Structure formats: C-alpha cells, structure tokens
Amino acid sequence: MKISEHFTLEELSFSEAAARLGLDNTPISIVITNLRLVAAVMERIRTLLGDRPIIVHSGYRSAEVNHAAGGVVTSAHCHGLACDFVCSAFGTPAEVALAILKSDIEYDQLILEYGWVHVGLAQGGLISRQEALTKRSTLAAYESGIRA
Numbered sequence: 001m002k003i004s005e006h007f008t009l010e011e012l013s014f015s016e017a018a019a020r021l022g023l024d025n026t027p028i029s030i031v032i033t034n035l036r037l038v039a040a041v042m043e044r045i046r047t048l049l050g051d052r053p054i055i056v057h058s059g060y061r062s063a064e065v066n067h068a069a070g071g072v073v074t075s076a077h078c079h080g081l082a083c084d085f086v087c088s089a090f091g092t093p094a095e096v097a098l099a100i101l102k103s104d105i106e107y108d109q110l111i112l113e114y115g116w117v118h119v120g121l122a123q124g125g126l127i128s129r130q131e132a133l134t135k136r137s138t139l140a141a142y143e144s145g146i147r148a
C-alpha cells in the first residue's frame with residue numbers, strides 16, 4: 001500500500017529481525033498515521049537528494065521486534081516515527097546526513113549511524129528538536145553534530 005508517492009507501508013514496516021524471528025510487526029492505525037508523516041518527510045528528503053532512490057533499512061518496529069533488534073526502549077521506531085535509510089546514488093550516509101542538516105527539513109533527530117542515516121520525528125504535539133547526532137558503532141556514545 002502506497003502511503004506517499006515513492007514509499008509503501010510495507011517497506012516502512014518491514015523488519016528483517018521480525019521476519020527472521022517470526023515476530024509480528026503489523027502496524028496499528030496510530031502507527032500507520034505516523035508512518036504517513038515519516039513518508040512525507042522522506043519524500044522531501046528524496047527530492048533534496050535529487051530524486052534518487054532511497055533504500056529503507058528500518059521503519060516501524062514493534063516493541064517486541066525493537067527489543068529483539070537491540071533498539072533502545074524510547075526509540076521513535078516503536079511509534080512508527082523513524083526511518084533508517086541509505087541513498088547510495090546520492091552519496092555516503094555522511095553526505096546524505098550533511099545534506100539534510102543543511103536543508104530546512106524539520107526533524108526531531110537526525111543521526112548519522114554506522115552504515116545508514118536515522119531520521120526521527122517528534123510525537124504529536126511535541127516540538128521537533130532538530131537534534132543532529134553521530135553514532136559510530138553499536139556501543140559508541142552519541143556525539144553531537146554530524147561527524148563524517
């Protein structure tokens with residue numbers, strides 16, 4: 001099911017961990033509403049990156065799936081408010097993150113992670129923090145800013 005011009009509900013709620021472990025990752029309606037917001041922001045990012053294809057690594061993760069994947073409990077992914085992705089036709093994750101940082105696209109958190117970019121949105125009614133961070137490995141602490 002398309003939830004924006006270039007993104008489907010399936011790709012934004014696909015979980016490799018869920019498929020591997022046989023866990024349910026079906027989004028409930030509030031999550032679908034949130035994923036539509038994420039898809040709208042991802043469309044803006046796609047345009048910013050020259051209309052190049054974006055590969056989604058992870059969007060919605062149910063609490064159970066998030067736990068299995070080692071995600072933090074407060075993860076925006078659990079609300080369907082985050083997307084991990086790459087756009088290799090544009091550049092490296094660092095180049096993608098820097099392009100978003102320099103744009104006027106609104107986000108709560110922009111994180112350059114080890115191998116992809118995380119964009120998280122604020123929960124309904126909360127102000128977007130426009131917080132940019134870098135996380136170099138699973139165990140590394142978050143560093144302030146986008147650090148290539």
Ligand SMILES: [Zn+2]
Pocket residue numbers: 077082083084118119
């Ligand atoms: Zn993420």
